[in-house]
Amino acid sequence: MAVLQSTLCYMNAKEYNNAIDTYADNLFRFVVKHTRNKMLADDIVQETFAKVWEKHEDIQAEKAKSYLFTTAYHCLVDVMKKESRSGSIEGIERKGNSDTAHLFDIQKVLHEALERLPEIQKTVVLLRDYEGYHYDEIAEITNLSESQVKVYIFRARQTLKTYLKDIELVA
Amino acid sequence: MSKLITKDNYEEFYLDYLEGNLSGETLLAFEAFLDMHPDLRIDDSSFPVVEADESTFDSLRKLALKQGIDMNDLTAETLDFFLIARQEGQLNADQEAQLNHWLEANAHYRQDARLFALTTLQPDYNEVFTAKEDLKKPVGGRVIPLWTAGLAAAAGLALFFLLNTGNNPVSPVNQSGGNPVAVEQSDSVKERNNQLDSANAGNPSNASGSEKTEKRKNREKTFYPTQIRHDNEPKKEVTPRRRVVQQRNILQEGTILASLEKRNAHLSEENKTITPLYPYIEPSLTPKNVDVNNDMAAISVNDMKNPIEPVTSRLSETLNRPIDFRTAKANKQKGGGFYLKIGKLEISHQTASL
Secondary structure, eight states, rough: OOOOOOSSOOOHHHHHHHHHHHHHHHHHHHHHHHOOHHHHHHHHHHHHHHHHHHHHOOOOGGGGGHHHHHHHHHHHHHHHHHHHTTTTHHHOOOOOOGGGTTTTTHHHHHHHHHHSSSSHHHHHHHHHTTTTTOOOHHHHHHHHHHHHHHHHHHHHHHHHHHHHHHHHHHH | OOOOOOTTHHHHHHHHTTTOOOOOOHHOOOOOHHHOOOOOOOGGGGSSOOOOSSSOHHHHHHHSSSSSOOGOOOOTTTTHHHHHHHHHOOHHHHHHHHHHHHHHHSSGHHHHHHHHOOOOOOOOOOOOOOOHHOOOOOOOOOOOOHHHHHHHHHHHHHHHHHHHHHTTTTTTTIHHHHHHHHHHHHHHHHHHHHHHHHHHHHSTTOOOOOHHHHHHHHHHHHOOOHHHHHHHSSOOOOOOOOOOOOOHHHHHHHHHHHHHHHHHHHHHHHHHHHOOOOOOOOTOTTTTTOOSOOOOOOGGGGGOTTTTTHHHEEEEEHSSSSSHHHHHHHHEEEEEEEEEEEEEEEEEEEOOOO
8 A cells, every 4th residue: 555655745746646546546435435426426536636736735745644535525515415405416326236236245234224324424434444544533524523423433333233133133 | 568560560570470489468469460450360371381301311422422431331221332342442451351241241232242343344445436547747847936937037137138238239238338438438549530630730720621531531440440341342241249348458558549659659759849739648557656747738647636535435435446536627837637547447538738
């Protein structure tokens, strides 16, 4: 895994390109789980990097990942607000689960359960599980308090566990 | 009771009346008031009262707000918190051992523990962002900071002035301001040529004006050979040539003034009766080493005075160069003239006595 140079200097074109190689896929997965629309996720990731490039001279290279996810989250919130008003997301939602057919069954069920979580719970649990962020880092990205993050993660796990339990009972 | 109950203030008594806070004569007075005004009476059943429900603060939130994890809080109701905490890696080895011990004692909660252990999401690595290359920026391009742009502008200006002052003879700088000494001395040469014309003629009154003009033209042609060549030859597109004027040469060696001096000496030998009309100028003439001229009409530089001493002093300080300026008016005994020295540059001029 490529690692950004941990220097105190600010992001330059090379480090920006490294960030694309390193984090674009992670961002995309994070975003597409919310949008359930790959084209929309592409747009959000692109917009995220464009915004980061605008500010790259003010961003420390070592904080690029955090800055990217924070920017992506804000873009995501804006888009979700717009799209939920127009209802375009709902038209696509929950059809594309065939894409995850290759996953293990448990993960497939979990990702189905993820769709049922409130957006904020989905966000924090994705940042936690996909990216391994600590509570304080998630709090910084999502502009929540650490205890709020903890509660949302715990509630999300309860919901996921309940969903797994229900599936197990049916099976 | 000190306050009279009226329609304007009865509300403040009414709330106390409903809550049973009125007593004594105030209670009696208020009930008498309500009897007198039955339209103001409120039905007790329609008066809203908010009662607390049985809800309590979420136990999970309580535990999440706590700093650290206290295993004493572990109960069947709070088990989810501890199972999730284990899944999140928040429990230390001791706490995990206590949790396992609790689960052994309560076997019917083991399924919950197993399910919580499965709740960690794994990313689908087949989902990738495909437009990475479109987002990348070119690396290695030269970034020119602003200060280099300023430097480039300064260098450009310097080059502009260098080219204009060095190689472009048609530029105004070169023609007028570029070589002021050369222009000045060329004019003085012309003047001296005129004087020589008069001297060589022997009797100027016999020479006609047209002859003088002719001689002057010929002599001027001698000093400006390039003009003659241009006049006689077919016109060509001549590349402007830099006109080199070296101040040192004028003052020290091979100067026009020096040649004039030689010519004057030659003429004096041929015709000793003719008094040289142009001033005698030693190239290395300075106020200190100037020789006393035997010619009574000539004036020594030492005899000249500086009429603008404060001005030259101030100018000398400003330019940080020694400036010596002296002048003298011609009289019947001696001639006049001036002497100017700025740094290494010396200019002097003398006129004949009256």
